[in-house]
Amino acid sequence: MRFVLFIATVFSVSCILAQKHVNLSINPGTAEVGETFEITVTFSKTGNIDFGKLPDAFFQDYSVQRGSSQFQGPNGKMTNQHYYKISGFIKKPGNYTFGPVTVTSGNKTHTSNTAIINISQKVKMKGGHITARQLRDPAFGTIEVNKTTLYEGEPLLVRAKIYARYKPTHINNYQPYDMDGALLKHPIGNNSQLKTMIEQFNGEDLYAIDYDKNLLFPTSVGKVKIESYKLNLHQGYQNFPIESGSMTVNILPLPANPPSDFIGAVGTFSVSRDIKQKKFNQGDVITMTIEVSGIGNLHNITAPQLILPKGFTQYGDPKITEEFSIGVRGSEGTILYEYNIEVLASGITSLPSTTITYFDPNLKKYITAESSEDSLDITPVAGVVIDNSNDPKDKRTNELIVQEFNPRENGGSVAPGEFFGTPMFWGGVSVPLTSAFLFLLLVKSRKHTEERKEEKQRKSAQSAALSEKLQAVYSSSQGNDTAAFYDAIDKALRTAYSVKLNKQDEVVSKQEIMSHAESLGGAIKENTTTLFSNIEVAKFSFGSDSVKQQEDLQLLESVLTALKVKK
Structure with a gap:
């Protein structure tokens, strides 16, 4: 109704x-x-x-x-x-x-x-093996997946399936299934409510429950086991303990030697490019927007690499805007990359298309997608020139270098044997060499001191950056902008790991973070994985209540404490 x-x-x-x-x-x-x-x-x-x-x-x-x-x-x-x-x-x-x-x-x-x-749409699932002993029990469980063989980077849908010969009222003491090497565990459907239905199993009508459905993105290859789950299935005060069997899936590696423009995408993708202003002056900096759309592991791709003609220079990293959701087919939507390009070329210039390569698991091969080409009208400006430092005529050959520093090769007036080898010659040579040696020692010492000073300043700047991002987390937790809160959580988490890994702020990738968390193990691995999962779930327009935000804030603080970074 x-x-x-x-x-x-x-x-x-x-x-x-x-x-x-x-x-x-x-x-x-x-x-x-x-x-x-x-x-x-x-x-x-x-x-x-x-x-x-x-x-x-x-x-x-x-x-x-x-x-x-x-x-x-x-x-x-x-x-x-x-x-x-x-x-x-x-x-x-x-x-x-x-x-x-x-x-x-x-x-x-x-x-x-x-x-x-x-x-x-509902996805057809495949269940694991049910033993004869399980079939004799009043209730039993299995792990179901949408695929038993898939490629690395492909999404895997997993759920707990429970059958009972009595009508269940509730579940408690649930210990979820686990899969090694899955970076993201994204809940699908409402796992907090118990919904029973009648299904036929081996010709018998049983109560059935779909429970704990998640989308996983495996990163390991080979035979990977999904460990069993445990629970107590109640009917009022009485309950029956259930332990499912495990499930093994085969993760295939991607084919070797991918094209150079492979962006790590697995699924189906496309690319387009937009340059709003096609007519401008030489020396201007233009904005080039590249949009990658698709379904698969969109959340985990790398930025397209630009191949620009002479006279075009990319400045800095692109600004990234993510607009996607995660469902049973994977992450679906678009990612926008805004590049700043300085243009020193002039005249009517054709800008070649931007290409990306992705792996299509259905076709089992790499596919290259490309944008359209662009024709640009660039007005010459006096005094603006293309950098010709790579021009061969400006390079000094080995022969020229020898002639510059060897008097015998450049027509010098000193004849062999007149001065070479005399005490005056050796005195004239040894004094400047000794002075040069002492000077180099002094320079090296100063350089070492300056490097230590720079390292100290850099670490101080990193701590300040982390402090600033934590303040942004606390501030956004008081508002109602869920996207802003989880964006702040994401930046603070990445900055904390960049401090720990001694890298520049926010340069560290999710793969590096999870690899380091894996090496640390324990609660920090679990908390970091949970945070990234919650960021993906709540960041993209789905919303989150304040209680959940406070729980994630506490998770972030526990990670920072475990990393022992200054806040």
């Missing part, structure tokens, strides 16, 4: 509070057709809630939750945060926008953000 009209009406909730910054979030940000998801509004002043026009395809179930929680802000003060939560499902695939939600308190109305959920 649909409850859209019920939700769209204005709710009077006297026991819930609303704050100036009303926050709307959807958990999870992706689900399959028919899977339940939750919509949460948080606020802190008494008021009326209006959900506005909801998507026509949305069906609300009976579940309505309300409550409050407290968290400690960076100023040490305790803050109350109250919430109103509903749940439902959608039967048609696509991207759906909810909100903004308004909360009216007295004569003031406060408006929330919008939140997006991606609904995908």
Whole structure:
């Protein structure tokens, strides 16, 4: 039964509070057709809630939750945060926008953000082996995957499947399955709710539960085992312990010798290029935007490498804007790269297309995509010249160098044997050589001192940068901009690892971070993995409640403490 009209009406909730910054979030940000998801509004002043026009395809179930929680802000003060939560499902695939939600308190109305959920078609899953002993039990479980053989970089959908001969009421003591070498574990569907259905298994009608569904991106190759999960499946006070079998998948390496423009992409991708201004002056700096779109491991690709003709120079690293969501097919959307290019060429110039290469797992081969070419009209400017330092006519040959420094080769007036080898010659040679040696020692000592000073200044700058980024995290945690909060978390986490790895701020890649976390092991590996996963889940327009943000803030602080970096 649909409850859209019920939700769209204005709710009077006297026991819930609303704050100036009303926050709307959807958990999870992706689900399959028919899977339940939750919509949460948080606020802190008494008021009326209006959900506005909801998507026509949305069906609300009976579940309505309300409550409050407290968290400690960076100023040490305790803050109350109250919430109103509903749940439902959608039967048609696509991207759906909810909100903004308004909360009216007295004569003031406060408006929330919008939140997006991606609904995908159901994916056919393959289960693991069920033993004869398991089939005799009142309940049993298995691990299901969408593929048993895939290429490195491909997404893998995994879930726990539970069968029972009695109607379950709830689950507790759940210990999840685990897969070594998976950098990202992205939840798909609502794993917090227990939804049972009747399914046939070996000709018998059983209660079935789909549980703990996640999208993984394996990085290891070869036979990789997904370790079993454990849980207690209850019917009221009685329960039956379940331990599933493990599951093995075969991760194939990508073919050797990829093209030089391979960006690490696995899936299906395209590239386009935009230069808004095609007519400009010689010496100008133009903006070139390259858009990479696709489905697969979009979140983990590298920036396209530009191959520019003579007279074009790239300045700095590109500005990166990510606009994608993660669903059962992987990360899907676009990434924009903005490059600053100085142009010293002149006249009508053709700029060759930008190319990228990706690996298509369905075709099992590398595919090259390219943008269109651009014709540029560049007006010459007096005094602006192309750097010709590579011109051969400006280079000094070995013969020229010999002639410059050997009197015998350049027609000098000193004849062999007249002065060479005399005491005056050796005195004249040894004094400057000794002086030069002492001078070099002094220079080397000064250089070592300066290097130590520079290293100290650099570390001080890194600590200052980390402190600045942590302050940005604390500040954004007080607002309702989820994207800004998780962007600040991401930058602070990368900066902390760049300090630990002695690299420039934010240069360190996620791969390097996870590799170092793997070597450290323990809680720091688990916390870093969880943080990156939560960043991917909440960063891209899906929203997150304040309680979840405070949990992630505590995770970040625990990582910094474990890394022993100065905050």
